[in-house]
Amino acid sequence: xxxxPTAAAGAPHEGxxxxxxxxxxxxxxxxxxxxxxxxxxxxxxxxxxDVLALSSTEVDLxxxxxxxxxxxxxxxxPVFIRRRTAKEITRAKADDTSDLPDPQADADRVxxxxxxxxxxxxxxxxxxxxxxxxTEPRGDFGGWFCPCHGSHYDTSGRIRKGPAPENLxxxxxxxxxxxxxxxx
Amino acid sequence: MTSxxxxxxxxxxxxxxxxxxxxxxxxxxxxxxxxxxxYWWNFGSLAGITLTIMIVTGIVLxxxxxxxxxxxxxxxxxxxxxxxxxxxxxxxxxxxxSMFFAVVYIHIFRGLYYGSYKAPREMLWIIGIIILLTxxxxxxxxxxxxWGQMSFWAATVITNMFSAFPLIGEPIVSWLWGGFSVxxxxxxxxxxxxxxLPFVIFGLVFVHLWALHVHHSNNPLGIDTKGPQDILPFxxxxxxxxxxxxxxxxxxxxxxxxxxxxxxxxPDNYIKANPMQTPTHIVPExxxxxxxxxLRAITFDIxxxxxxxxxVMAMFGSVLILVLVPWLDTSKVRSARYRPIYKQVYWFxxxxxxxxxxxxxxxxxxxxxxxxxxxxxxxxxxxxxxxHLLVVMPVLGKLERPRSPPESISAxxxxxxxTVTEAA
Numbered sequence: 026x027x028x029x030p031t032a033a034a035g036a037p038h039e040g041x042x043x044x045x046x047x048x049x050x051x052x053x054x055x056x057x058x059x060x061x062x063x064x065x066x067x068x069x070x071x072x073x074x075d076v077l078a079l080s081s082t083e084v085d086l087x088x089x090x091x092x093x094x095x096x097x098x099x100x101x102x103p104v105f106i107r108r109r110t111a112k113e114i115t116r117a118k119a120d121d122t123s124d125l126p127d128p129q130a131d132a133d134r135v136x137x138x139x140x141x142x143x144x145x146x147x148x149x150x151x152x153x154x155x156x157x158x159x160t161e162p163r164g165d166f167g168g169w170f171c172p173c174h175g176s177h178y179d180t181s182g183r184i185r186k187g188p189a190p191e192n193l194x195x196x197x198x199x200x201x202x203x204x205x206x207x208x209x
Numbered sequence: 210m211t212s213x214x215x216x217x218x219x220x221x222x223x224x225x226x227x228x229x230x231x232x233x234x235x236x237x238x239x240x241x242x243x244x245x246x247x248y249w250w251n252f253g254s255l256a257g258i259t260l261t262i263m264i265v266t267g268i269v270l271x272x273x274x275x276x277x278x279x280x281x282x283x284x285x286x287x288x289x290x291x292x293x294x295x296x297x298x299x300x301x302x303x304x305x306x307s308m309f310f311a312v313v314y315i316h317i318f319r320g321l322y323y324g325s326y327k328a329p330r331e332m333l334w335i336i337g338i339i340i341l342l343t344x345x346x347x348x349x350x351x352x353x354x355x356w357g358q359m360s361f362w363a364a365t366v367i368t369n370m371f372s373a374f375p376l377i378g379e380p381i382v383s384w385l386w387g388g389f390s391v392x393x394x395x396x397x398x399x400x401x402x403x404x405x406l407p408f409v410i411f412g413l414v415f416v417h418l419w420a421l422h423v424h425h426s427n428n429p430l431g432i433d434t435k436g437p438q439d440i441l442p443f444x445x446x447x448x449x450x451x452x453x454x455x456x457x458x459x460x461x462x463x464x465x466x467x468x469x470x471x472x473x474x475x476p477d478n479y480i481k482a483n484p485m486q487t488p489t490h491i492v493p494e495x496x497x498x499x500x501x502x503x504l505r506a507i508t509f510d511i512x513x514x515x516x517x518x519x520x521v522m523a524m525f526g527s528v529l530i531l532v533l534v535p536w537l538d539t540s541k542v543r544s545a546r547y548r549p550i551y552k553q554v555y556w557f558x559x560x561x562x563x564x565x566x567x568x569x570x571x572x573x574x575x576x577x578x579x580x581x582x583x584x585x586x587x588x589x590x591x592x593x594x595x596x597h598l599l600v601v602m603p604v605l606g607k608l609e610r611p612r613s614p615p616e617s618i619s620a621x622x623x624x625x626x627x628t629v630t631e632a633a
Contacts, residue, residue: 067384070384070385070387070398071383071384071387072383072386072387072388072389072394073387073394076387076388076389076392076394096485098484098485100388100389100390101388101389101390101391101392101484102389102390102484103484103485149369149517150365150366150369150370150517151365151366151368151369151372152362152365152366152487152491153485153486153487171487172487172489172490173362173366173487173491174505174573175572175573175574188505188508188516188517188520189517190515190516190517
């Protein structure tokens with residue numbers, strides 16, 4: 026037998042054969058099939074259902090005095106809750122017009138000015154800033170100071186100095202009652 | 210060299226079906242090796258032996274270790290106190306990591322001095338850099354397993370680096386964690402991967418040796434071997450030399466294991482991981498501090514690119530750039546012995562790397578001798594690191610007038626002998 030039939034009429038262009046088409050089609054199906062088969066192996070590393078289920082935390086605010094801070098755990102991360110003094114609130118508002126690396130007004134970062142609620146994770150490389158206790162260093166702006174790489178946050182949790190690119194994140198939360206919040 | 214014939218019928222039977230005996234003869238016994246290799250050529254075999262020690266001790270440790278956040282720290286303490294010889298096996302594994310990097314760094318700097326990366330050994334060099342990267346990943350994953358404070362915060366800081374990439378950064382980080390912070394799923398997968406990667410390294414080492422055995426070893430003169438007068442069979446000449454080097458190396462290695470087992474670790478890693486409190490002073494292991502210094506040196510944005518992203522790119526770039534060294538070095542002469550200027554800037558580069566390592570240990574805000582901050586020193590050293598590789602090496606290769614290397618390895622030896630005879 027000769028190979029004449031493979032180059033028979035019906036081939037779309039000179040030099041292309043049914044065999045070329047079949048080779049390409051098989052390769053494409055094989056590649057797509059492999060990609061689909063690999064996806065579960067990649068996606069299994071994403072947060073699992075039980076991890077996602079632990080996504081909200083309720084906190085009772087009543088025992089916190091003015092000027093006090095507490096740290097609660099939400100999704101394995103610390104959340105800073107600070108009951109700010111009148112002085113701290115005034116300072117945060119006054120700084121709205123300062124030169125901020127990540128500009129945001131204090132009013133946009135709190136629901137009630139007295140309660141500042143933040144994810145306590147430095148936006149640089151994820152260390153936990155100091156400043157929750159009054160004995161800890163609070164940096165040059167009276168908020169928090171990250172010891173790992175020297176980022177300073179102000180009384181609104183905004184980045185003021187150091188390598189961190191963003192303000193401390195404000196988590197999603199709602200006031201369930203006047204003295205109770207639900208984070209997440 | 211002619212392949213020997215075997216008379217033992219069992220050997221013959223196997224050899225006919227799987228030529229393992231002639232393979233061993235060719236690659237481990239008769240293997241032609243330049244006869245002028247100095248002791249800097251010992252470090253490749255030392256690295257191979259250290260890898261084997263790490264795999265053997267690691268497999269044994271895994272028999273006693275529990276990769277769960279509630280038990281990991283305690284299981285390591287149990288290995289130290291209760292498991293028979295657990296303390297010894299763990300200290301060998303722990304210090305073995307530092308030893309592995311020490312010999313590999315010397316091996317790399319030997320290659321840089323004698324131009325071992327130049328044609329036709331570029332692939333050999335590139336595979337070596339891939340091995341270095343895989344070693345770094347393996348070391349990092351292993352460091353997390355004891356679940357001490359340094360383990361936890363190293364995991365947090367390193368994984369957070371990926372958040373520097375726009376858009377894809379955050380999804381990558383949560384994919385790496387398997388959650389919203391470093392936690393049990395993270396520890397589990399780190400254990401799985403820490404067990405896997407050494408075998409990947411083993412495979413890469415095989416490819417590294419394969420490439421080596423195509424064009425054979427470079428040598429201190431950096432010239433090709435010209436014939437049988439330039440070479441020696443690997444066995445017994447280099448097996449015995451490697452064995453002697455191994456003895457010296459083991460004195461140092463076991464010296465640390467028995468007399469200063471915690472020399473390289475931070476005391477904070479004997480405090481169990483606490484996700485709510487960052488230690489005041491976070492430093493990586495010594496073998497990663499140069500790269501940590503480069504990461505922290507970038508404190509300024511460039512155009513619209515934030516400092517954090519540039520820092521991360523500079524850090525990864527500082528290793529990846531080594532892949533290009535065979536082309537960045539434009540000199541036709543391999544060995545620094547015949548390159549009077551390169552020989553000097555080479556040592557400047559070595560010192561620069563040591564300075565980076567030392568800066569990485571210190572807080573960036575701390576002052577050196579009360580005069581200059583470590584941040585500033587780190588920035589200057591980082592600048593020179595890239596300047597050396599990207600500017601000095603290519604330009605020097607064009608401008609420098611190298612001395613001419615000898616005709617052949619044996620000619621160099623004969624000439625030296627003649628001189629000695631004349632002097633006598």
